[in-house]
Amino acid sequence: MENRLKHGEALFAEGKIGEAKKIFDDLLKENPENHELLNNLGVISCSQNNVQEAEDYFLRAISAKKDYFNVLLNLSKLYQNTERWEQAANQLEKCISIADQNTDIFNQLGKVYLKIGDTEKAKVTLRKSLELNPDQEIVRESLSALEGDVGAPGKAVEKSPNDQELRELLNNARLQQSPRTKITVLCLPGLQSFLGDIVDFFKTKYDVRTCYSKNNQEIESAVQWADIVWLEWANEMAIHVTNNVPSVSEKQVICRIHSYEVLNGYLPRIQWSKISKTVFVADHVLKIALEL
CATH class of the missing domain: 3.40.50.280 (Cobalamin-binding domain)
Structure with a gap:
């Protein structure tokens, strides 16, 4: 199975979505609880804008392996894209319990808290992100704005990769x-x-x-x-x-x-x-x- 799974993932990376999906579908018939297959099929459904099907696959993957980081993150992204902010926050909180040094996850969660309207949680989350990596000017500026520090020095250059x-x-x-x-x-x-x-x-x-x-x-x-x-x-x-x-x-x-x-x-x-x-x-x- 492992070789066929890798082959399917390689086809997906090459943009051969239909061929990859067929391999994953066939493998899933043999391994209906395999979390990687379910996650991969969820990603394909997302790429085809089939939101309900993608969510079903991701939830099945989580049922099969509750601490599978990739699927938790993918499901959080799906919820963000569909503006289901409470559900997105729930999945991102689970992600942080697994990867508590990942500033990107903290920043995503801070953004989601703001969408929900929970400013206090957003501030706590962004502070934690800055503790992990102080060199994030856009995060620092956002936190200053939330705390009402309009005179804070410095200006974020860009929110692009940290390079x-x-x-x-x-x-x-x-x-x-x-x-x-x-x-x-x-x-x-x-x-x-x-x-x-x-x-x-x-x-x-x-x-x-x-x-x-x-x-x-x-x-x-x-x-x-x-x-x-x-x-x-x-x-x-x-x-x-x-x-x-x-x-x-x-x-x-x-x-x-x-x-x-x-x-x-x-x-x-x-x-x-x-x-x-x-x-x-x-x-x-x-x-x-x-x-x-």
């Missing part, structure tokens, strides 16, 4: 363009499920276009329109854009790299001279890339 060079790159691009920097977010279909927070933030500062497509014309049009190109995965999309889309040479290009792309040999096929900034999602991913 100073990346924040400077975004700022410089914004200063050089008028009136608003245009950002295109490129991602193969089926892999965009968890891009919501990044895209929502960008929309507060920039003009944003998303392109979750394999259509070459759509991809080229999106790149041509943009000042900044955000490649969420260093996979076939990054390979195609850096090798086959001439206008990308005139853009600032940010590429995020996950372990999947490193381990599957995508990186050597990317034209890195076209990439302005790389962002490894974790230190261990960078280490793996350097060792290969």
Whole structure:
């Protein structure tokens, strides 16, 4: 089963959703209580905007394994996307009981508490996030605003990944363009499920276009329109854009790299001279890339 499960996950990562779903469905018939299969099918249902089916899969996965972090987080995201804030808070609280050093979870929970209208809980949660990582200016500014400290020094630069060079790159691009920097977010279909927070933030500062497509014309049009190109995965999309889309040479290009792309040999096929900034999602991913 393990090999078939990994094969299905690899197909999903490549955007072959139908093939991946068939493998997971077949495996689930043999293993109806397998939490990983149920979670994977829930993610696929989310990507297809089938909210009720996704929720059912996630709840079944939790019944099979109550402390499965990934499914708790996925269910919380589903509830946030459907504005079911109380239920989202409940799942995020469970996530924190498992991963109590994860600032992203604390920040999500703080946002959800604000949506509910529980300012006190939001303040406590954001304070905890800052205790874990004081270098979060946007969180500090949010907390200052909640506490009424309108004269607090400093100003958050951006709520982008915690990378100073990346924040400077975004700022410089914004200063050089008028009136608003245009950002295109490129991602193969089926892999965009968890891009919501990044895209929502960008929309507060920039003009944003998303392109979750394999259509070459759509991809080229999106790149041509943009000042900044955000490649969420260093996979076939990054390979195609850096090798086959001439206008990308005139853009600032940010590429995020996950372990999947490193381990599957995508990186050597990317034209890195076209990439302005790389962002490894974790230190261990960078280490793996350097060792290969």
